Amino acid sequence: MASRLPALTLALGCALVGSGAAQERADSTVLTQVIEGHTLRQSGVVRIADLLTLLDDWDPATIDELTWQAQPAGAAPLADARWMVLVDGQRLELDLFGTTSLNRLPLPLGIIERVEVTRTPLIAGGDLATYGVIQFHTIEGSRGLRAGLWGTTGSEINDPGPFAVTPRATPNVDRIGNDLSGDVAYGGRGWSVAGGLRFGRHNFTDPAIVTRYGSAAGELGVKVTLAGGWGRAGVRTARGRHDLLVLRSRLDDHLPLDPFASELAVREQFTHVGASGTLDAGRRTAISYTASWSASDAGARGSTAMPFAWRAEVAALGGEVAASAGSLSLTSGARVRRIAVSADRPIEDDRLLLGTVYGSATIARAGPVAPVLRGALTLAEGEAGVAAALGSRWRPAPGWLAQGELSYTRAVRAVDNSVWGWAHRGDPLLTDPGLSITQNGPLRRLSAAGADLALGRTAEALVNVRFTVLWRGYGGVTSTRQELAPVPITGTFAGPTEVVTDGSGQILGGLGGAAVRLGRRSRVTVAYRVAGAIEGDDVFRAAAATVPVHALRSTVAVTPAPGLDLWGMMTWRSSTTWEDYTGVEAVTAGAYRARVPGWVNLDLAVQKWFWHRRLRLHAGFRNVFGATVRYHPVGAELGSRFLLQGEVAYR
């Protein structure tokens, strides 16, 4: 379909209640996945971004196993990530040039109580979010002292071992960690303070990326480190609560820059200071507020890197009123956001001001149907963006919940944080003489329409199931088409880039799953996802081919004895095709291939709690069968690897 109308999107999906590692809460919707802290422990996550591999309805991808990206099912393929991240209700501006790396979030793993992941429309963060929301909820402050330490070390197998000193020596393999995070909290009557630190490192060795990363970072090599801290203070009164949240992280990372067809070795620093609170303004009225300031810095590191410096400061202020009368619940709010960027190059439009008003109305009648209407209007740079969603829940039978969502979004260009978006605002980065870029027209505003219909069993039962059908239609999509060729000296790729604006397409998909409880101590889940382009221009379809059409995830969690947990997760991901790398495949004699084959991965883990659950020891083995697990044509192969993890907690 070549329609330039704001995309009409139909989404068709099926998913299961409680599918995957996460256990759906009885009060959650069939379109939200909740990952509890115990699931993070059972699966042995090393870093926060690892949780993306536990999501049923999202497709995670990585080049190097350190930085993970993900898009919810039905998302515009290869588009910049526009999903939202919140910590205890505060929205974080994690996105950097369209890449949202959760590892920039310096939360100690031990303080995460649960993570709620939604890919359908939701009022959150002072807006109507239609591209997905990940909400972190930390452990509530309580009276007394609480402290914890969480550490992991691991490595790929296939090290040379003692053969390193023989003619049979082979290269070293990836070293994961050591990663360590810790937290301390203390609470009194009506108040609490908490703080924590995180540190981690990763040593890359995979031949698919090590030359490229090495040339990007120069003498610094390919070893990267993560560091950061987190603090929170809260006050609770009879009339409300107030929280102060401070986050600061430093991450030596490799930032993908599509126009350069390579990664830039950068030091990313992220700072967030925010206050939020809620006040009861009557029996049925509550007022909440947020005020935050954040800064994202990225600066080139290493002597051979190209000059690069970037800083984006975001100041935001928002207020919201929620009231109910009879069967009607109303929420309305406003948020103002000011973005100021500075760089090592002059940027024409380096100040943006965005204002958003939003609201929702829910009718909670005594009957089985509960409709909700949500909307948001954003003004920025002389443009008006709209987002609207109409949803409804109804209970067709006891224990069953059906949910439908229709949505439409036409965003302002000011929310486009991709490198293309900043080029549109006068960033001369892409005027680099080494680049050959043609653009077929002015940057358009992305519009999306969507429909989701889900049915699931939410009651605690032996077998819970969930099915969803999803449809999305997009317009104003900006995509790129590149004819890449390898640059052997640096291990990078180069070639002319064609920027195609105003693309369009449709995606149709289905999600389905089941969670089976086998006795009190065992739980098995299966989740299957299918989604693909059913309409669209060539560029859209080519981009859609980079996302697997099929994905399946199954978990088994068994507690055979008190304090002993066994965990297994099987993942199947179908093949993907990256048209831009077709030329690379021919030139490198197949060393890099445009088609990334599908794979089946199996992870196993065992953990034992000691000392009345104050001490936890965990051993995990990932990719047990040694499958060729790769997400990207020029990404690393994630081989078999083992992890040892320990946690000490004082509560």
Added chain:
Amino acid sequence: MAAALTIGTAIPSDGRAQTGPFESIDLSVRVASDVNHATFHDFWDPGVGVEASLGFPFYAGALRIGVQQFHNDPIGVTTVGFRSRYFHGGWDGGLRLAPRLTWRTGVHAGLYHVWFDADTIPEFSRSESEFAIGGRSLLEYVLGSRWLLGASADYQLVLTHERIHRVMLGVGVGYRFPSPGWLRDFLR
């Protein structure tokens, strides 16, 4: 292939019923010899090694943690000798063959750590480690009320790029005593 004699059963073999989890401790020592001949043995002679372990009865079977050490002498002048330590944990289950005789079989996994002998190797690369898995089968005899004698066959697979296959035979002795209350409390 080698057989190793192992001591340290956490399951009583003297006809008593299985004790509760972590009710007792088996402190064991054994000596073992690597009798396999694979690629690894073209470069090194592991000789005889020693192992110390602690075993605890679990809800079913027994849990065991231990460390095993060998010194692997170089074969030929182009190879460097090294000391290996296998830090491992595992589980095994037992089948009573006679009032005091139990046949136990289980699995273990851990880290195989290597320290090279040569001072000429740079400090930062003088040690290596790799994941290893294995299985063990042993016969255990209870002598008196507390002493244990055992003989076992043990297979280890070290998951280095060039796989290391080790087959060991061993013999050992162990001593069983009740767990102190604080330790039981900790382990549960």
